[in-house]
Amino acid sequence: MGFDQYHEPADELTPETRTFARLCASLTEEAEAIDWYQQRLSVEPDRDARAIMRDAQGEEFKHFCMDLEFLLRRTPLWREIALGILFQEGDIVEAGEESEEEATEGAAARGAPVAGSTSLGIGSLRGSQ
Amino acid sequence: MSHLLREHAPITEASWQLIDQEARERLAPSLAARKLVDFAGPKGWQHSATGLGRTHALADAPVEGVSAAQRRVLPTVEVRAAFSVARSELSDADRGAADIELGALDEAARHIARAENCSVFHGWESAGITGIADASTHDAIALGEDCERYPRHVARAVEALLCAGVGGPYGLALGPDAYTAVLETAEHGGYLLLDHLRKIIGGPVVWAPGVRGAVLVSQRGGDFVLEVGEDLSIGYDGHDSEAVQLYLLESFTFRVLTDDAAVALSS
Numbered sequence: 100m101g102f103d104q105y106h107e108p109a110d111e112l113t114p115e116t117r118t119f120a121r122l123c124a125s126l127t128e129e130a131e132a133i134d135w136y137q138q139r140l141s142v143e144p145d146r147d148a149r150a151i152m153r154d155a156q157g158e159e160f161k162h163f164c165m166d167l168e169f170l171l172r173r174t175p176l177w178r179e180i181a182l183g184i185l186f187q188e189g190d191i192v193e194a195g196e197e198s199e200e201e202a203t204e205g206a207a208a209r210g211a212p213v214a215g216s217t218s219l220g221i222g223s224l225r226g227s228q
Numbered sequence: 229m230s231h232l233l234r235e236h237a238p239i240t241e242a243s244w245q246l247i248d249q250e251a252r253e254r255l256a257p258s259l260a261a262r263k264l265v266d267f268a269g270p271k272g273w274q275h276s277a278t279g280l281g282r283t284h285a286l287a288d289a290p291v292e293g294v295s296a297a298q299r300r301v302l303p304t305v306e307v308r309a310a311f312s313v314a315r316s317e318l319s320d321a322d323r324g325a326a327d328i329e330l331g332a333l334d335e336a337a338r339h340i341a342r343a344e345n346c347s348v349f350h351g352w353e354s355a356g357i358t359g360i361a362d363a364s365t366h367d368a369i370a371l372g373e374d375c376e377r378y379p380r381h382v383a384r385a386v387e388a389l390l391c392a393g394v395g396g397p398y399g400l401a402l403g404p405d406a407y408t409a410v411l412e413t414a415e416h417g418g419y420l421l422l423d424h425l426r427k428i429i430g431g432p433v434v435w436a437p438g439v440r441g442a443v444l445v446s447q448r449g450g451d452f453v454l455e456v457g458e459d460l461s462i463g464y465d466g467h468d469s470e471a472v473q474l475y476l477l478e479s480f481t482f483r484v485l486t487d488d489a490a491v492a493l494s495s
Contacts (some may be wrong), residue, residue: 175459222456224263225263
């Protein structure tokens with residue numbers, strides 16, 4: 100079993116950073132799985148097989164989104180930049196540039212950490228009961 | 229170092245993990261407002277106020293020949309709930325004990341969650357916060373004692389919102405007494421009252437400590453905003469040979485953007 104998600108000695112990393120690294124690795128794996136299913140779907144002629152693959156790909160969409168939501172909740176600056184890009188209309192690159200500029204300037208002005216906030220990371224609880 | 233001064237506490241990294249995790253687990257079930265209203269932030273500890281985009285005219289000006297207006301803002305409030313943890317318990321946690329006594333933390337979590345819920349649903353006058361129930365332009369509907377009649381009252385509230393052009397889904401914040409009564413009740417045919425209410429509103433029914441009666445709120449988004457500066461955090465106050473004094477903290481404000489997007493159901 101490899102521990103490739105760590106690029107620094109694991110015992111020098113805080114538990115929060117190790118968890119962060121695991122979820123980043125998981126996010127990457129889910130994105131790869133989505134791509135693999137996309138490629139398989141594009142060449143698979145069997146209708147039943149395609150239905151199974153589409154269902155499986157849906158699972159990967161869900162996993163990717165859960166990983167992403169966790170990381171955004173734990174990283175306020177990332178979350179703020181994402182809010183300006185995700186589910187927005189118009190030019191994506193333009194939204195990205197504007198969102199990054201606004202969020203980083205605002206964070207720098209507040210002295211906020213880029214990652215590893217000292218808060219409990221609770222944020223919004225929409226969708227939980 | 230952050231203003232929370234956590235680095236000064238005589239607490240190991242493992243014990244901080246334990247305390248933070250206990251706080252998250254105790255807070256999450258009680259933070260009803262965050263389950264039903266929009267969340268903006270966290271904007272950081274230095275975030276002091278929300279611009280309202282409005283002005284009020286000033287009666288005078290420094291010189292003749294000019295008129296003046298001042299921007300209106302909603303200041304952020306800081307809410308803090310103190311608690312302590314016995315140092316002997318922290319030492320036991322570092323030895324691997326799994327049954328650490330954190331009762332004071334649990335109580336502080338309940339207090340601060342109630343404070344947030346009360347502010348959002350019933351307002352906080354001295355902090356300049358108008359709550360959802362107070363801001364509602366709809367007449368309050370009496371919930372009454374008989375919880376088997378709740379579906380009728382909630383349906384009336386839904387109708388009021390529909391008539392105002394506020395579409396669903398809706399969410400229902402239920403005070404603890406009403407929530408318990410709903411959980412205990414099955415209607416004729418054994419259909420759970422909780423499920424019936426969910427079907428009527430098309431959204432969540434949430435246990436809401438601090439809420440008096442119930443409040444039905446739109447879930448379409450853009451109607452209510454909880455704006456958070458410092459999100460819920462644990463800071464360090466001091467220590468002696470027996471205990472470490474800590475506190476739960478958050479800074480926030482709350483705004484109702486659409487005053488006819490909720491209906492209060494009074495107890």
